[in-house]
Amino acid sequence: MKADTQATGIPASRAEPAWRDTAVHVLPFLAIFGFAALVPMVSNDYWALIATRAAIYWMLVSGLNLIVGFAGQLAIGYVALLTLGAYTTSVLVGGNVLPPMPLFVAFGVAALFGAIFGVIVGLPALRLRTFYFAMSTLGFATIVTQIALAWQSVTGGGIGLPGPEFPAPFNTTKGFLYFCLGCAVLSTWMTANVAHSRFGRALIAIRDAEVATESLGISKPKMLVSVFLLAGAFAAFAGGLFATLQTYITPEAFNFDLSVLFFIAILIGGRGSILGPLLGTVILTLLPEFAAPLAAWSTFLYAVLLLAVVLVAPGGIAALLDFKNRRPLQSNRAIVPRPTLLPDILSQERVKTSIAVRGIALSFGAVRAIDGVDLNVEPARIHGLIGPNGSGKTTMLNVISGYYRPQSGTVMLGGAELEPGRSETRAGHGIARTFQTPRIVGEGSVLQNVMIGGTISGQGTLVESMLALPRHRDDERKLEKAGRLALRVVGLESLAAVRADRLQHSELRFLEIARALMLRPQFLMLDEPAAGLSVDEIARLGELIREISRQGVGVLLVEHHADLIFDICDQITVLNLGRVLAAGTPSEIRQHKEVVSAYLGG
Numbered sequence: 348m349k350a351d352t353q354a355t356g357i358p359a360s361r362a363e364p365a366w367r368d369t370a371v372h373v374l375p376f377l378a379i380f381g382f383a384a385l386v387p388m389v390s391n392d393y394w395a396l397i398a399t400r401a402a403i404y405w406m407l408v409s410g411l412n413l414i415v416g417f418a419g420q421l422a423i424g425y426v427a428l429l430t431l432g433a434y435t436t437s438v439l440v441g442g443n444v445l446p447p448m449p450l451f452v453a454f455g456v457a458a459l460f461g462a463i464f465g466v467i468v469g470l471p472a473l474r475l476r477t478f479y480f481a482m483s484t485l486g487f488a489t490i491v492t493q494i495a496l497a498w499q500s501v502t503g504g505g506i507g508l509p510g511p512e513f514p515a516p517f518n519t520t521k522g523f524l525y526f527c528l529g530c531a532v533l534s535t536w537m538t539a540n541v542a543h544s545r546f547g548r549a550l551i552a553i554r555d556a557e558v559a560t561e562s563l564g565i566s567k568p569k570m571l572v573s574v575f576l577l578a579g580a581f582a583a584f585a586g587g588l589f590a591t592l593q594t595y596i597t598p599e600a601f602n603f604d605l606s607v608l609f610f611i612a613i614l615i616g617g618r619g620s621i622l623g624p625l626l627g628t629v630i631l632t633l634l635p636e637f638a639a640p641l642a643a644w645s646t647f648l649y650a651v652l653l654l655a656v657v658l659v660a661p662g663g664i665a666a667l668l669d670f671k672n673r674r675p676l677q678s679n680r681a682i683v684p685r686p687t688l689l690p691d692i693l694s695q696e697r698v699k700t701s702i703a704v705r706g707i708a709l710s711f712g713a714v715r716a717i718d719g720v721d722l723n724v725e726p727a728r729i730h731g732l733i734g735p736n737g738s739g740k741t742t743m744l745n746v747i748s749g750y751y752r753p754q755s756g757t758v759m760l761g762g763a764e765l766e767p768g769r770s771e772t773r774a775g776h777g778i779a780r781t782f783q784t785p786r787i788v789g790e791g792s793v794l795q796n797v798m799i800g801g802t803i804s805g806q807g808t809l810v811e812s813m814l815a816l817p818r819h820r821d822d823e824r825k826l827e828k829a830g831r832l833a834l835r836v837v838g839l840e841s842l843a844a845v846r847a848d849r850l851q852h853s854e855l856r857f858l859e860i861a862r863a864l865m866l867r868p869q870f871l872m873l874d875e876p877a878a879g880l881s882v883d884e885i886a887r888l889g890e891l892i893r894e895i896s897r898q899g900v901g902v903l904l905v906e907h908h909a910d911l912i913f914d915i916c917d918q919i920t921v922l923n924l925g926r927v928l929a930a931g932t933p934s935e936i937r938q939h940k941e942v943v944s945a946y947l948g949g
């Protein structure tokens with residue numbers, strides 16, 4: 348099992364020997380599960396039952412963690428899926444509706460129901476923002492409980508019904524604990540595999556850098572639906588185990604406190620981690636045992652604990668355990684790109700087509716941001732787009748990259764129109780971009796951030812990643828190799844393992860270029876890449892951009908540094924108040940009277 352001890356959920360460095368890296372990540376899990384396995388030998392049945400409960404809760408939380416901790420979706424009412432699984436298995440095994448079903452078939456059906464309802468509960472996340480989505484999941488939890496109460500002929504209503512019984516050797520306290528521990532180990536392994544895959548990285552990117560995710564061709568709806576399926580199945584399976592543990596279930600067993608426990612376990616554990624939320628689940632399951640007189644106040648206790656964690660360690664348990672990122676970084680770091688390595692990473696297929704922008708107009712209310720602009724981005728050429736603040740440069744870039752839908756005009760690529768307002772389609776056409784304000788996953792390592800750029804090049808499915816099958820391993824090998832190469836190209840390889848939010852602003856700009864290169868782009872659009880860079884860094888950036896274009900890539904460069912623009916561009920378009928003021932070669936633009944007086948200065 349490969350799992351993390353740091354806040355990102357994904358191992359950052361291979362600098363240490365592989366076995367030591369693996370051991371450091373796996374040992375805490377072995378210790379926790381090993382300790383749980385020893386409980387029946389060193390204690391009584393009561394504590395074995397508590398350990399069983401923690402294992403069942405963790406099975407649910409491990410799936411929910413991908414939704415909350417990784418994808419950042421506030422699914423609070425997940426007790427609904429526990430309830431669904433508990434009633435489905437109990438009803439099917441009990442034969443209330445159909446002839447009694449074999450136990451493990453009933454668990455399979457429950458997991459299937461859980462997957463389907465997991466998507467139904469999750470769908471609002473595609474449209475609703477944060478708290479509205481949280482409310483919708485709570486609403487679902489209430490509906491499920493009400494159905495369990497009202498549908499007496501099947502669920503027994505308020506009186507309830509017996510949970511499914513397990514056959515030997517799992518029909519003893521010890522046997523059932525080991526069965527649940529086995530399920531918990533399996534769910535940890537599967538979710539850790541997802542977390543360490545291109546899917547896990549994409550989920551974190553959806554959470555922290557959604558706009559960048561779209562530019563890399565990652566489909567948020569597809570990603571979210573996949574994890575809703577997975578988490579729903581895990582939660583319903585856990586529900587079946589919960590019903591067995593309870594021996595008899597009534598709707599009151601599935602109260603709001605449980606939903607809060609699952610959710611807070613992830614928050615105090617730390618976003619984007621597996622070990623943190625596992626520890627969070629264990630702590631919250633044990634808490635009422637050690638604070639028995641306060642058991643009725645459990646929600647209050649959870650809230651206090653959450654508040655304490657937010658105040659003392661905002662990154663949760665995972666951040667406390669992230670020792671690697673406490674080491675000080677070398678100061679006076681110089682970024683030294685290696686443009687000569689570019690042929691190894693860029694696509695060798697050269698396109699002859701250009702991006703042709705015709706008659707684009709876009710207003711924001713009364714502000715006419717772009718007013719009938721034409722321009723071409725040609726392969727192997729650098730096209731500079733300059734103009735005063737507010738002249739429409741970034742808006743133009745956003746129209747080409749599909750973030751804005753223009754009110755009129757077209758963006759063509761080799762004779763075919765690029766779909767307006769569909770940014771996630773551009774990566775597939777080989778169009779990459781960077782952002783005026785770097786959009787990165789701060790809690791992710793530099794290498795992970797770059798690997799996110801290659802997400803769509805992977806071949807394996809989510810299920811293959813979950814089970815660590817060969818295509819997943821192959822994808823990871825290739826992505827890591829390409830990521831390290833991209834970092835060498837931009838000169839950041841020595842920072843591969845460092846959390847991205849520890850980087851200097853100039854380093855983030857080069858990091859975004861490395862991420863864009865992972866798409867092996869035919870076109871690269873750079874939004875003020877020299878902003879905040881020193882003179883030396885700008886010179887190196889210029890050389891890098893020039894070499895990128897020499898490799899056949901068409902570059903659109905939005906920039907305020909006139910020296911850089913005139914130094915490296917083949918063609919320049921000057922915008923003013925959303926219109927083309929001038930277009931031509933650098934020497935033509937230098938002599939353009941209006942440009943000189945309006946923008947370059949006398």
Ligand SMILES: Nc1ncnc2c1ncn2[C@@H]1O[C@H](COP(=O)(O)OP(=O)(O)OP(=O)(O)O)[C@@H](O)[C@H]1O
Binds near residue numbers: 711734735736741
């Ligand atoms: N999302 C938006 N909503 C409303 N107005 C916007 C929006 N985006 C841009 N604008 C307006 O459109 C105009 C063009 O903005 P844009 O950011 O494209 O200019 P720019 O040339 O990139 O400026 P800068 O060099 O300062 O980045 C400005 O007046 C800006 O205020």
